[in-house]
Amino acid sequence: MPAHDHQLHEGESLREAARERLQDKGEQWTEMRASVFEALAGFDRPASAYDIAEAVSKAQGRRVAANSVYRILDLFVGANLARRVESANAYVANQHPDCLHDCIFLICDNCGQAVHLDDDKVSGGVRDAAAGAGFSASRPVIEVRGTCGECDTDS
Ligand SMILES: [Zn+2]
Ligand SMILES: [Zn+2]
Numbered sequence: 001m002p003a004h005d006h007q008l009h010e011g012e013s014l015r016e017a018a019r020e021r022l023q024d025k026g027e028q029w030t031e032m033r034a035s036v037f038e039a040l041a042g043f044d045r046p047a048s049a050y051d052i053a054e055a056v057s058k059a060q061g062r063r064v065a066a067n068s069v070y071r072i073l074d075l076f077v078g079a080n081l082a083r084r085v086e087s088a089n090a091y092v093a094n095q096h097p098d099c100l101h102d103c104i105f106l107i108c109d110n111c112g113q114a115v116h117l118d119d120d121k122v123s124g125g126v127r128d129a130a131a132g133a134g135f136s137a138s139r140p141v142i143e144v145r146g147t148c149g150e151c152d153t154d155s
């Protein structure tokens, strides 16, 4: 693991870290952005913009368009508050908004759960290999499909 104080946040501490990070980026933590983050963090697996729009609509008692949720998710990804799980076409709240990593996701084909790993040695190796091929990697996407420990118990 990296030498810095790597911290995974949860619940209130995650909301606080996300708000601080966004504000450090010069962006406002609006009520709408707060509810989108709340909904995103409430999912126990990667959620699509539609899933999140559903959850926010329910929480606010008014129809919220997936398009506006999508724009906020885009902002969150850019600010390191959320990560896109490419192979699931969905998003997760980033538990470490205060530090940057090439997050690795293990996605269960059975239950859809995504386990989030940070291993800079692995992602660094991918970056190095890309550099060796004369390719400048802006964002390695490392996702592993398979079966999670919970789904694997009765095999
Ligand atoms: Zn870290
Ligand atoms: Zn990570």
Ligand SMILES: [Zn+2]
Residues within 6 Å of the ligand: 108, 109, 110, 111, 112, 113, 147, 148, 149, 150, 151
């Ligand atoms: Zn599973």
